Amino acid sequence: MSLSWIQKILTRKKKKDVRLAFYGEVNAGKTTLANKIANDLGYADLGPVSEIPHETRKVLKLENAQLEKDGVEVNFTLLDMPGIASTVDYRNFVKFGLTESEAIQRAKEATKGILEAIKMIDQVDIALVILDSTKVPFEQVNLTILGNLQLQNIPLIIVANKIDLPDSRPELVRQTFSGQTTVAVSAKTGDNVDELYDAIIRSS
Numbered sequence: 065m066s067l068s069w070i071q072k073i074l075t076r077k078k079k080k081d082v083r084l085a086f087y088g089e090v091n092a093g094k095t096t097l098a099n100k101i102a103n104d105l106g107y108a109d110l111g112p113v114s115e116i117p118h119e120t121r122k123v124l125k126l127e128n129a130q131l132e133k134d135g136v137e138v139n140f141t142l143l144d145m146p147g148i149a150s151t152v153d154y155r156n157f158v159k160f161g162l163t164e165s166e167a168i169q170r171a172k173e174a175t176k177g178i179l180e181a182i183k184m185i186d187q188v189d190i191a192l193v194i195l196d197s198t199k200v201p202f203e204q205v206n207l208t209i210l211g212n213l214q215l216q217n218i219p220l221i222i223v224a225n226k227i228d229l230p231d232s233r234p235e236l237v238r239q240t241f242s243g244q245t246t247v248a249v250s251a252k253t254g255d256n257v258d259e260l261y262d263a264i265i266r267s268s
């Protein structure tokens with residue numbers, strides 16, 4: 065992939081700092097997508113990915129991702145947020161094989177992380193709202209995230225993720241949030257991530 069989209073961000077708005085945040089429900093693929101973008105920028109992964117919910121419990125930052133191209137410099141900051149959830153039940157983690165005390169600790173950290181993610185909304189330039197497109201999109205968590213972002217006038221892009229899976233329904237996501245920019249991708253395979261870069265440019 066070329067990095068021309070970053071150049072376009074720079075030349076269009078001459079914006080030196082772009083703080084790009086990854087919001088969404090738990091296990092939507094936020095960290096997978098953040099890692100993919102970090103790798104495209106030439107950086108290492110921001111953090112680990114897991115099928116156990118609430119793997120990301122602190123905001124993961126890739127700060128000062130310096131990009132110098134044709135004499136232009138940018139500080140690109142990726143903010144991979146803890147997954148938002150309406151309930152955090154430690155018993156779910158026990159099902160994944162954690163001990164009870166590990167599960168309780170994880171639940172405590174996850175709850176703190178959700179608050180941290182919501183508090184940081186006002187520091188964000190562009191929010192990606194990542195959804196698992198194999199799931200029903202019209203869901204309380206997604207509505208809460210969108211409502212909070214809209215309240216603060218943060219430009220947002222809905223990312224219908226996991227289109228590599230056979231039961232993915234990105235069209236349903238698009239229809240559900242028809243007023244919003246929606247891009248369907250697979251963070252895992254990288255499919256269609258280029259289109260997401262175009263959407264980021266248009267929002268910046």
Ligand SMILES: Nc1nc2c(ncn2[C@@H]2O[C@H](COP(=O)(O)OP(=O)(O)O)[C@@H](O)[C@H]2O)c(=O)[nH]1
Nearest residue numbers: 091092093094095096113114115226250251252
């Ligand atoms: N098939 C598929 N799985 C994905 C994709 N993105 C993430 N996953 C998986 O979904 C799970 C949660 O991913 P993660 O990035 O940790 O989600 P997060 O909680 O939103 O940060 C992991 O098992 C990932 O491998 C994708 O595009 N396709």
Ligand SMILES: [Mg+2]
Nearest residue numbers: 094095119120
């Ligand atoms: Mg994560």
